[in-house]
């Protein structure tokens with residue numbers, strides 16, 4: 001369905017093996033460095049034109065990250081920028097030393113005093129790249145801290161210097177990039193939530209790694225991928241011209257309570273943006289008029305209520321076998337255990353969210369009869385999988401959770417991660433903190449649910465996560481990070497998709 005494979009995410013040792021395979025096949029290291037440097041320079045000139053950013057300070061390290069930085073320094077110099085290189089290292093790798101020698105020959109000034117770069121309009125950070133293991137020294141750290149205080153854009157080559165490219169941890173001190181151009185393949189550490197304040201806006205700069213090399217190195221092991229701009233292909237945009245509403249899927253949304261009246265409404269508003277053929281919304285009796293007033297196209301089923309205003313149970317005449325998907329949990333409260341038991345027994349593909357997850361966490365064993373998507377945030381994740389908190393970092397934990405539960409697990413966060421029971425992992429690399437507010441998750445549940453009624457589980461989940469974030473980004477652009485409340489997020493869904501899809505759809 002997706003014409004291009006998703007971009008891979010690699011660890012340091014995997015990237016080293018991929019590069020080694022290319023070099024062993026005959027590609028000269030210097031040729032690759034030159035190619036990377038040219039691509040970096042082209043992108044940099046596009047992002048920071050010489051007219052607006054004439055003075056560039058280049059931080060150049062002793063290894064090949066520094067080599068890349070020196071190729072960039074040379075190219076910018078030839079393209080009319082004023083360039084100064086900070087290189088306080090005496091021992092350089094041979095290729096890096098050659099580039100330094102030639103840059104000096106051209107007349108590019110070098111300094112070991114970082115303060116001499118303080119008047120630059122742009123800083124290019126090529127001190128350390130992927131694979132950094134040792135902590136940055138006190139002196140280097142002080143220089144990084146000084147650079148971080150200057151009010152200019154900082155562009156990091158491959159990885160912000162000082163950041164661990166596998167775990168995303170800061171090794172002492174790091175350059176706080178406003179933008180990182182990640183080279184070749186996504187480095188795992190750049191996509192960790194804790195790395196984001198250092199990474200800034202992250203972008204992949206490809207350098208034509210043959211797919212066979214990637215496949216040979218990564219083999220048949222579980223793979224990690226990034227969602228990308230091709231994700232519109234995961235959505236059911238193409239329709240048969242002779243389709244009808246019963247062929248476009250039927251979604252049953254279940255949620256709401258006296259305490260949380262709006263959540264299920266937000267899910268319903270999002271679900272109908274997926275084009276789902278029929279939308280059935282089951283809510284406590286007292287919420288029925290509210291939902292009908294806002295979503296007149298839905299079939300709204302009023303359910304008996306507990307004395308706290310939660311759904312006591314689903315009515316007997318609600319035939320769960322008639323729907324293709326269920327999305328359950330928003331606003332449910334933890335009083336609705338019977339509802340979750342009924343839903344899980346139905347054997348229908350289901351998205352569980354919010355209190356649906358909290359109820360599931362308290363059940364033992366989990367009565368799973370159908371393909372399930374779980375969409376926890378970190379707190380819900382800890383309740384669902386209390387035994388996994390010692391198992392490595394966030395990405396390792398979500399992979400373990402999916403394998404352990406046999407469910408598709410969506411761990412929501414700044415960089416939402418999706419893991420399959422087979423061990424594959426996807427990360428959504430672009431989102432916005434504008435979505436960090438109540439109700440954003442209800443929108444995601446409705447989206448995944450609406451898609452799941454029309455197509456298979458993994459595509460629905462990946463597509464839903466990507467679409468949700470893209471709509472958030474578009475809404476934040478229009479209304480700032482403060483203005484993306486959930487109804488506006490819903491309003492942004494269809495214009496965003498319309499702008500991303502090709503004209504023939």
Ligand SMILES: NC(=O)C1=CN([C@@H]2O[C@H](COP(=O)(O)OP(=O)(O)OC[C@H]3O[C@@H](n4cnc5c(N)ncnc54)[C@H](O)[C@@H]3O)[C@@H](O)[C@H]2O)[C@@H](O)CC1
Pocket residue numbers: 019029030032033036061062063064065066068093127128129130131132133134135136137157158159183
């Ligand atoms: N091999 C190549 O031709 C390519 C390399 N690339 C670039 O090369 C980078 C990786 O290059 P390297 O493996 O040389 O790594 P680095 O450029 O990070 O340099 C490692 C060097 O820094 C020193 N070092 C490590 N930790 C230190 C610390 N805490 N304090 C002081 N010195 C320290 C090491 O002794 C070593 O000499 C990538 O990130 C990328 O920028 C890419 O452009 C792709 C092609």
Ligand SMILES: [K+]
Pocket residue numbers: 065125126127128129156157158159160161
């Ligand atoms: K760097």
